[in-house]
Amino acid sequence: MPAEPAKLARNSLVVGLATVLSRLLGFARDMLIARMLGAGPVADAFLVAFRLPNLMRRVLGEGGLNAPFVPVYLDLRTMEGAQAARRFVGEAFAWLALGVGAATGLGLLLAPWLVLAIAGGFHDAPQTLAMATAYTRIALPFLAFTTLASLLAAVLNSEGRFLVAALAPSLLNLVLIAALIVALTTGMPSVQGAALIAAAVSLGGALHLLMIIVALWYGNMPLVRPRLSWSPAMTRLLRLGGPALLAASTSQLVLLVSTQIASVQPGAVSWLYYADRVFQLPLGFVAVAMGVVLLPAIAVCETSGDAAGRRDMINRALVLGLALAIPAAVALGWLAEPIISVLFERGRFTEIDRIRTAAAMQAFAAGLPFAVIAKVFAQVYFARQTPRLPLYAGLAALGVAILAGRLSVLPMPATNAAAAATLAFVTQACVLGSFLARDGLWRPRLPLLRPILSVLAASVLMVAALAALMPWLEEALSTRSALLWRVAALLTLCCAGGLVYAAAGRMLGAFRLRELSRLGKPI
Structure with a gap:
């Protein structure tokens, strides 16, 4: 059954710890990447190629697909029974497989333009653009695998089974670490090593999907039987899915904008990436856990008409989230240089790389509490199956990030990009809070x-x-x-x-x- 309000802290801890495990493995991965690639053109090329798969992994693998899927699934199971809910899953899986397969094929054809959309500064660096294009094509199949895995993980989350769905994304980091160890121990040149890591990305996505299928099998849940039929539930999912996914992915789209801002300076994409990796540890523990666990809990309140329970749950989630996010933000800002130095400063990662990365991380840290607040607020509208307002808040945040990037005056593109992301998180939290107050769904007390x-x-x-x-x-x-x-x-x-x-x-x-x-x- 979905999580009851009284279980929110426990389930948030489960998801948070699983997410932290993935982040810690990510640190080990990034330490090896920094050692092998440093912060030069090859690193910039690979990290831009990795940005799109990593974005999809974060958005989908960490609960983004829950937003449109969970409320529809729970309503269908409650009103029409488990058999109807299973048919709906089969329909969603079949159509999603068709869609992501076509999108992946199109992405392979349009890879150079995808790279320029993420890092327009590569237009003036043809060699870096060529490497990034090649690495992008190798890694793109990951998108299809992880999207399908995320749909099945949403079924597990709907049934209150959070652990396996939260652990599965760690497989990508394990595969990447193995590939990096092979590349380093064999003395592989950085260009070929980056290609090997890109191939490991796609392999990690396939293993992610396999792990979720095994979890369904051993969880006494029937495996999905894909069917290309179309029910009214699919119409609801389609109506909710686009706005909900865009709204849920706002923080990651903001990071894409930040990458575009940073790409004008060689090495800045790498500095921004390493800073973001550290920033994502507390963000994953708090915001992702809050989002994944809070959504089904609020959906239950909405289904039962418990408005007081919804408001009280939001208050508790804010207290818990900020009690973790505020000290984490302060610590990241204060300890930025020693953290970056210990994690990355070795091999081709130099002192100037440490200084620039630490400055970007300090800019990121200021936005952490606001990112958590925005995550909590957005779940209310996702649970109410009205993702339009979170989408508007997300678009406002993106607009602020783009404007801040254009108006930045500091000669440090990576720091400017991180500061633009922080301003975007502040905007998103404020806009969502004003919507909730206007609609009478929640007010600060x-x-x-x-x-x-x-x-x-x-x-x-x-x-x-x-x-x-x-x-x-x-x-x-x-x-x-x-x-x-x-x-x-x-x-x-x-x-x-x-x-x-x-x-x-x-x-x-x-x-x-x-x-x-x-x-x-x-x-």
């Missing part, structure tokens, strides 16, 4: 202000502790030290900061574990 102010105060105390500890660990963090010592020093900083924040937050009343486990009750 004074009781919410107290825990948020306590979170801010606890975060300040955390920074004070980090500032006091930093001089003692500065030598261990430097590139002169062994990697093991550097990792240990960074972990010491992170753990110490986390402990100080947890103690201060508990003392100041920022959060109470008993309250967080009872998210269905009023604040």
Whole structure:
């Protein structure tokens, strides 16, 4: 059964931890990419080619397809029974397979234009454009595999089975890590190594689909029987699907705009990518978990007409999300250089790469709480099967990102691109909040202000502790030290900061574990 409101914290933790595992494997992957490719033309070419598959993996594999699918599936199962819901899944799978197959074939033909749409600056770098085009064609089949896997994962999420669907995207990182190890240990040239990694992307997508199919089989859920028929439920899915997917993918589309902004300077795409990878760890833990778990829970409230339950659940989700997002944003900003240095500064990744990447990550960090707020707010409209307003908010955010990129004056395209993304997240959260207030679905309340102010105060105390500890660990963090010592020093900083924040937050009343486990009750 779908998650009840009282289970929101537990299920969010399950999805969040699975997502963090994928992100940690992604860090290991990116450390190897940085070592093999650095931040030069080959790295820029591969990372642009990887941007589109990675975008689809994040949007679809981490719950984006839930937005249009879950409410329709749950309504159909409730009103017409499980057999009708299974027929609907078969229809959706067949038509989606047909559509993504055609789109993948078209993408193979139009690969050079896809690359220029993501990184227009490559127009003046024909060699980089040629490499990016080749890598894009090798990696594109991933899109078909992961889209179909995401539809079946949405079935698992609809039934309250979140773990396997959240773990499956990690397979891509495991396959990529294996390919990178092969490339590094055999001394493969960077151009050929990037081609091998691109091939591993497509293999990872195939394994992702296979894992979800196995989960359905062993979960005593009948396997999908594709059928090219068209029911009224498919009409609803089509009507909701386009706007919902566009709205759910806003944060990733903003990153595409950011890549376009950064592509005017050699190396800037790589700096932006590595900064985004670190930014995605807390964003994945908080925002993705909130979105995947909150949607079915709010959908149940909407189906039962429980408006008070919906409002209280939003309040609890905001308190939980911001209690995690605010200190994470502060820590990312304060520890940007040591984090980037320990993770990436080796091999072809140089000191200037570290400085530029850390600056971009600091710009990203400021937008983290707003990205979480926007994710929570959007679930209300997705659950109500009215994705039009989240789409409008997403388009406004994209417009702000494009405008900010054009008006940027700093001579650092990667930092400008990350700052544009942050402004977009702020815009999206504010627009969605104003829509909710206008429609009477949710309003900010004074009781919410107290825990948020306590979170801010606890975060300040955390920074004070980090500032006091930093001089003692500065030598261990430097590139002169062994990697093991550097990792240990960074972990010491992170753990110490986390402990100080947890103690201060508990003392100041920022959060109470008993309250967080009872998210269905009023604040």
